[in-house]
Amino acid sequence: MSFPSVHLPTALVTRNCACDRETVGSALVDTPRHLDALTVDIGKRGILTPLSLGFNEEFGTLDGNHRIAVALRLGLESVPVALFREPLTPRPRHAQPMLPEDLIVLQDAAGSAIRLA
Incomplete structure (x- = not known):
């Protein structure tokens, strides 16, 4: 189930x-140049396409590694994120362990997004 985007x-x-796209490049783009251009664009216009964060009780997955790298460069305190419930299996290789305190925030944000929709 996906939810409307929220700021997290x-x-x-x-x-x-x-x-970390600052240290691990992408096979698809010239990462340093791409990050520099994205930094200029996001600095002017903000993040226009929300990051995508799947989550469940065990792990989270993120689509938007370049955008989050730029958010860190720019010192953004929050970013727009489209949340969705990730099934427990199969567990993607890039999944990160879910911290209990993060799960609470994500569940609350998903619930708020539903109420606002």
Whole structure:
């Protein structure tokens, strides 16, 4: 189940990131150049496409490693995120362990998003 997007603390979203794009490049783009261009764009217009964060009681997965890297560069306190419930199995290789305190925030945010929709 997916929920409307919400703003979440950048630090929480970062904990669900599979890799740091500042240190691990992408095979699809020239990562340093891409991050520089994205930094300029997001600095001017903000994050226009919410990051996607799947979660359950055991783990979280994030789609948006470049955007979260730029959010960290820019010192953004929060980022727009589209949440969805991730099934427990199969567990993706890039899944990150779910902290109990993060699960509470994500469940509350998902509940708030439903009430606002």
